[in-house]
Amino acid sequence: MKKTDILYILIITGFIISAFKNSSAEDYERIKAKWLKQGIVDAGGSHEPYMFRIRRGGFNLRTDEWEHYLAEHSEENVKRLSDLGVNVYHTHFYKGFGMAAEMEEMERTKELAEIVHKYGMKIDTYLQWGSIMYETFFDEIPAARNWIEVDQFGDPILRYSNRQFFRYAPCINNENYKAYLKKVIRYAVEEVKTDFIHFDNFGGLKEPKSCHCPVCTQKFREYLKEKYDEEGLKQRFGFSNLNNILPPQADRWAHNWDYSAIVDPVIQEWIEFRCISLSNALREMAQYIKSLNPETVVEVNFNPGLSGWNLALRGKSPKYILPNTEVVWTEERNTAEMTEDGRLVSEIRSYKMARMFDNIAFTWVGKSELSLACGLAFNQTMGYIGELSFPPMVLRYLDFYKQNRHHFTVTTDVADVAILRSFATMTYNFFAGVVSTTLFEQTLLQAKIPFDIIFDQHLNDLSQYKVLVLANQTCLSDEQLGVVRQFVENGGGLVFTENTSLYNERVWTRPQLGLADLFDSETAPTPDSEEKEIRESVSKGRAVYIPIVQPAKPLPRDRDSFTSKHWYLPVNWRQLADAVRWAGNEDFSVVVEGPTSLLMNLVEQKKTGNLILHLLNFNANKPEKDIPVQITKNQNKRISRISYKSPDEKEEQKIMFTDEEEKLTFTVPGVSVYGIVVIE
16 A cells, blocks of 8 residues: 555545535635745646547637647647746646547646656646536546436536537535546556645535435435534424435526525525535545645635625535635636726626635636736736736736745735625625625725635634624624624624625524614614614723615616626615714824825735735726825834835835834825835
């Protein structure tokens, strides 16, 4: 038996005692690749093997496709990218046709990996998670017909509907499929010697396309039995006999899962079961990868990030998935821009999500200069920049990153405010929660208030924050309310809106808002209150209730999405920002003055003590000049030097400053698109 096999057995024994009971982030200590700390610039060839390009057909196929494919594997292109500063080469590895059918191209990837490593680069290999190309796969393994997902009618589930009918979705609860996936992984790590595994087609599909196979049905019942005792089952369902419990049925025409709220207990449990099943499968694969090589990075395509979909309906939730990953892909297509109708669009939410879980996010940054700037400011690295050729703006930002890389490594975001996206609210009462939360996040961004986006597990430690924002987070457990009350009583500030805390985590209605008792009985807010804003000091802290986050435009009809088409600043954004400032006692780490088109992010390098302030101007037609900045700093630290650097400027500029005991003040001379203020 190999040492790697023994290590794998120990890991599995230690961490996966129960598939569903031990599903929290706390019971898995993730191993992170050390080389990621230096940042990542990922580029290279297509992740599609030649076989798939031919089988897919269509307008994407070129007459010189084979020549282009060979060029992606050439030493010339690898060396060119290395010379530009790319340190990770992206390429194909396994698409789902089966190892027998794909072996020739997998061997070509192995040869490419040798070239990539020759130039001191890492190789990033694409590995299909969620589809089987049955035309060849069933020839290799006939029994795999029993591995695929089937819907409530027993029909195979197509990964891409009728656009690519040759792709079935495999069942991630099927042990045989997971064993095959490990076989592919082992080849990638041991033979190809990959440094980075990119899992694609990660996650399931929305109803009525969830797997109802016998394996999933049985595991669903086991999950419920593990989660509840007999009395708990009676409280949850009204009965305790689970012998005939089935995954919920969905009307494929009525779209009954797009209701504004999901209140059926079986549907609620089924959604969470799917999220936990996917998380457990990912954790198992991640642990297996790390048992083979701890320095191999684990990444998933989390498509589409925090862009306004109810991801849990697809089996995906940041709460469950991101504790198991190091990099996360998001294909949300929210190219950073200030639109003509006044919306500030960006990928920043997904970057903040990734940072909260100590991940790096990959997005399509090469689509605009502002997207490149957002990536550096909020992702703290370049990420994925494209394939073999890049426009001049990408090269300019890449050159800036290379010269200033030391300012982006091992940084921590400075955030005074946390805004919660609770699993229960953002799953079972999604539309109510996502509208108010997204618009409040938009307010914090454009009002330049430093904040983190947090999830359920982050409520366990709010000590670093001055203010907690609950924007129509309707579904909160009694335990969560206890944590919030304690935070306020200990001196924290709370801002909550609309029907926050009206329901518990099962969407059962409370007699009053669960947080109403923070206020005097005569002024306490009530459900659907139309009263004015309420502010009150509570013990050592402060609490604010705001009856509405008012959208500036009509809301969409689709209750499963609230996209960037609706990211207008709310009508009462100034009220929201003022409430947060009051709750934080008007004492935040950084205050940057300027219009709502100017964004900022402050980070700290713990090792050096340096602060780096990132500034982004979304109004590219009007450079911002003479920007006043005030930073609250450690009294014991004296500032030696402040400078401004930008990819828009040839030379760095020295900035004069006033350094008092607690406050540092200075003026940034101007920002065209993006720049960093380095405070040493």
